[in-house]
Amino acid sequence: MKTLFLTFALVLTSLFSFSQDSGVTLTLTIDNVISDKGNVKMALHTVDTFMKGKGLENGQSEIKDGKVTITFENVKPGDYAVIAFHDENENNKMDFRDNGMPLESYGMSNNVMSFGPPQYEDAKFTIADKDLELNIRF
Template sequence: MKALTLIIALVLSVTFSNAQETKNGKSITVIIENIKNNNGTIMLSLHNETTFMKGRGIQTVESKIVDGKVKVTFNNVEAGTYAIMALHDENENKRMDFQDTGMPKESYGVSNNAMSFGPPTYSKAKFKVSTEDLEMDIML
């Protein structure tokens, strides 16, 4: 009986602590509507200045493509400055593929649609999360 009571107490404490975690941060919903085909997946990653273009982000989300569109949400994002990177991983190998010339083979985009000749920069892609949930469009 003591074991059952302990298990119930643990389950309730985990449930309530998870419920509280979800309410701490804001959500960022990203919509991409110009995907050239439904092959593969769209991979999105939320970055701060330290992680941008240097590896895995703070949060990552992957979505199947339906009719050339995806809509994904990053949840529980604390206030701060971030950037989002998106990749159309057509062959589902979990990485960006490049041509021999160094140009990307797969479509990609970043927040603020800050595309230029050369790699994207954090300074152009960054945005602030503060008191409101955000919704943004990213073009590939």
């Protein structure tokens, strides 16, 4: 009987350990979008994917009263950066002037705005073992 009880307890413990998420929730908010037209797109990147196309996680949100919130679930611990842009004309890409300057608002984690393209080291943040909330400014 004791062996049966211990076996049952071990099985339950194993089931519960497999059902737990191994990552955290990352909540990203932008509260200064200049208009509610279009949508905002965000991408979660590592150093290997930054400025090279799609991120590890990608999301988009409609804009309400100049504000959007996008959540990425089950993000594993590590270093990441987020790039966001306002796709005002909903063509699913960032639009640029002939001289290379952006036509649409954009931002990145850590809210560093510099001349030239965004740099991973400027936008990098670390996810550990707790849920994280970040505010990105356009």
